[in-house]
Amino acid sequence: MRIPEQVNRLAIVIGVLAALTLVTRFVLIPRSLVSTDLHWAAATQREAIKPVKFAGSTACQDCHEDVALKKAKSFHRALSCEGCHAPAARHADDPTAVKPPAPRDRKFCPVCHAYDPSRPTGFPQINPTAHNPLKPCVSCHNPHDPVPPKVPRECAACHGQIERSKAVSSHALVACTTCHKAPEQHRRSPRSALPSKPETRDFCATCHGQGTAAAGAPKEAPKVDVAAHGGRNLCWECHYPHLPEGRL
Numbered sequence: 001m002r003i004p005e006q007v008n009r010l011a012i013v014i015g016v017l018a019a020l021t022l023v024t025r026f027v028l029i030p031r032s033l034v035s036t037d038l039h040w041a042a043a044t045q046r047e048a049i050k051p052v053k054f055a056g057s058t059a060c061q062d063c064h065e066d067v068a069l070k071k072a073k074s075f076h077r078a079l080s081c082e083g084c085h086a087p088a089a090r091h092a093d094d095p096t097a098v099k100p101p102a103p104r105d106r107k108f109c110p111v112c113h114a115y116d117p118s119r120p121t122g123f124p125q126i127n128p129t130a131h132n133p134l135k136p137c138v139s140c141h142n143p144h145d146p147v148p149p150k151v152p153r154e155c156a157a158c159h160g161q162i163e164r165s166k167a168v169s170s171h172a173l174v175a176c177t178t179c180h181k182a183p184e185q186h187r188r189s190p191r192s193a194l195p196s197k198p199e200t201r202d203f204c205a206t207c208h209g210q211g212t213a214a215a216g217a218p219k220e221a222p223k224v225d226v227a228a229h230g231g232r233n234l235c236w237e238c239h240y241p242h243l244p245e246g247r248l
Contacts, residue, residue: 053087060088063095067144074145084108084143109137115160122190125160151187158190162242169243179203179241201226204235 025034032038060081061068071077082088085100103109110128119125132140140149155176156163166172176182182195198204205226224230230238 052089054082055087055089055092057081059092070142071144074147076144076146103143104136104138106134106137109141115164117161121161122158124158126157127160153187155182165240166242169245171242171244198236199234201230201235208235 057068057080064081071079071081082100084103088100090098091100106128110126113124113126114128115125137143141147152158166174180195180197183193185193186195207221208224209226210223235241
C-alpha cells in the first residue's frame with residue numbers, strides 16, 4: 001500500500017523538529033544552564049561568600065541571660081531577638097563598637113498588633129490612632145514581657161473583629177457580658193478559661209420572644225414566636241449574634 005504524500009511530508013516535518021530539539025538541547029544550550037549539580041554548586045558558592053549578618057538567638061542569650069529568661073516565659077518567647085533588633089553579627093563580634101537598634105516609636109509594634117481581620121481570635125490588636133495616642137509602645141509594655149501594666153477590661157482589646165461587626169449591628173449597645181460570662185482568669189490567660197455562651201433558645205427569647213420584656217431590652221427589639229420560629233434550631237444557627245441582621 002502506497003503511503004500518501006501528505007503523510008510523508010508530515011513525517012519529514014516531525015523528524016526535522018525532533019532533530020532541531022535534540023540539537024538545541026544537547027549542543028546549543030550550555031550545560032551550565034541545565035545542570036542541577038552546577039546550579040547547586042554555584043548557589044552554594046554565591047551564598048557562602050556573602051557576609052554573615054545574623055548572630056542567632058543563642059549568641060544573644062550568652063550575654064543577655066536575664067533578658068532571655070524573661071522573654072522565654074512571655075508571649076514573645078517565639079520571636080527572634082534579631083526580628084526586632086536587626087541583624088546583630090557585628091554586635092556579637094564587638095559589643096562595644098556596634099549597638100543594635102531598639103524600636104522606640106509607634107510604627108514598629110503595629111506591624112503585628114494593628115487590627116487585621118485575618119489574625120486569629122484573641123490575638124492582641126489595637127487601633128494605633130486611638131490606643132494611647134502618641135505614646136511609644138515601650139512606655140507601657142516591656143517588649144521582652146509585653147503583658148500590659150493593667151489587664152484590659154474591654155473585650156475589644158482582643159476581639160477587635162467581633163467588636164467591629166457588633167458596632168454596626170442592632171446589638172451595638174448590648175454589653176458583651178450580657179451574653180457571655182468571662183472568668184477573671186480569661187483576661188490573663190484567654191485559652192485556659194473560656195467565657196460562657198448561651199446554649200438554649202430561651203436566652204434570646206428573653207428579649208425577642210413574644211410577650212417578653214427583659215430589663216433594659218429596647219421595646220423595638222424584633223419579636224418572634226419562639227415555639228414556632230426556626231423549628232428546633234438554635235437561634236445562632238441562623239442569626240450571627242454579633243451582627244444578627246446578616247443571616248448565616
